[in-house]
Amino acid sequence: MTFREIYKSLRDLLRSASESAGTEALLLLSHVTGMTKERILLCFEDQIDDISSERILELARLRLSGFPLQYITKKCYFYGLELDIEDGVFIPRVETEVLVDLALDLIEREDLKTVLDVGTGSGAIAIAIALNSHCKVYGTDIHEKAIYIAQRNAKKYNAEITFLKGPFLEPVKGFLKEIDLVVSNPPYVSTSANLSKEVLKEPSNALFAGKEGIDFYRKFFADRSLLKGKDVIMEFSPEQVDHLREICFFGKISFFHDQFGKIRFFHVKV
Ligand code: SAM
Ligand code: GLN
Numbered sequence: 001m002t003f004r005e006i007y008k009s010l011r012d013l014l015r016s017a018s019e020s021a022g023t024e025a026l027l028l029l030s031h032v033t034g035m036t037k038e039r040i041l042l043c044f045e046d047q048i049d050d051i052s053s054e055r056i057l058e059l060a061r062l063r064l065s066g067f068p069l070q071y072i073t074k075k076c077y078f079y080g081l082e083l084d085i086e087d088g089v090f091i092p093r094v095e096t097e098v099l100v101d102l103a104l105d106l107i108e109r110e111d112l113k114t115v116l117d118v119g120t121g122s123g124a125i126a127i128a129i130a131l132n133s134h135c136k137v138y139g140t141d142i143h144e145k146a147i148y149i150a151q152r153n154a155k156k157y158n159a160e161i162t163f164l165k166g167p168f169l170e171p172v173k174g175f176l177k178e179i180d181l182v183v184s185n186p187p188y189v190s191t192s193a194n195l196s197k198e199v200l201k202e203p204s205n206a207l208f209a210g211k212e213g214i215d216f217y218r219k220f221f222a223d224r225s226l227l228k229g230k231d232v233i234m235e236f237s238p239e240q241v242d243h244l245r246e247i248c249f250f251g252k253i254s255f256f257h258d259q260f261g262k263i264r265f266f267h268v269k270v
Helices: 003-014 021-033 037-042 050-064 069-073 096-110 124-131 144-156 170-178 215-220 238-247
Strands: 075-078 081-084 114-118 136-141 161-165 181-184 231-235 253-257 263-269
Touching (some): 069 075, 081 144, 096 231, 124 136, 124 144, 144 161, 161 170, 238 253
Parallel strands (some): 114 181
Antiparallel strands (some): 231 263
């Protein structure tokens, strides 16, 4: 079988699972053969070995069962970075790149020095901020595997970040005074939401936050004396805007849109 033939059958197979079946087919081919996408296109008429073609079809079946491509290739992309990812750790979304931009703008405007990323997952937000500012950055998560992957990603980019395990502000309570800005893309999906089978393969701790998806915000802001004087920027789901106004009644809250025109982030000074 040639590369062209396997590419075509892979692409047709993946059409039922993905809107970008052609790209996914190339990424799978590249993952299994270790060849770059460009090289594969140059070798389109060459024969692919049987072991590789069998492995590719096996992975295509896994993909068709709803397993996200990023968990198969163990790579994801965020803010121009290629990050390691593994099953069990949330896959960064493109919307969250806007949260990084909002944070970097505020850091520059207010000359902020220390940032905490709560629920860091793969470390995506923390690493993008560390690499694009002069801030000292901390990242926390309740999930051991997330901390491990985040550390690996930070090391890959030589980003000096301290990752700590624990919920909300607990891991940093000894030096909270030092922190100027808290950023977070917390779990905010309602437990009654209808998610695709791909998203449901991601860890539920990273996604769900009670009936209305607002449990994380309620708990986070419950003891706001801890946050006095700090800036907070977080991601949320558009239908939660009124809840957030109510939860953040104590300060001036501003809302921002994502690149798809949806209201998606808020900033509050506590
Ligand atoms: N920041 C990453 C990103 O944007 O790609 C991951 C975001 S994911 C939606 C939410 C993360 O928060 C998960 O990694 C989850 O383990 C973590 N998490 C959930 N509840 C938490 C809590 N109470 N305290 C700290 N982290 C929490
Ligand atoms: N945007 C995610 C989704 O695709 C949810 C992210 C989150 O809960 N922080 O459902």
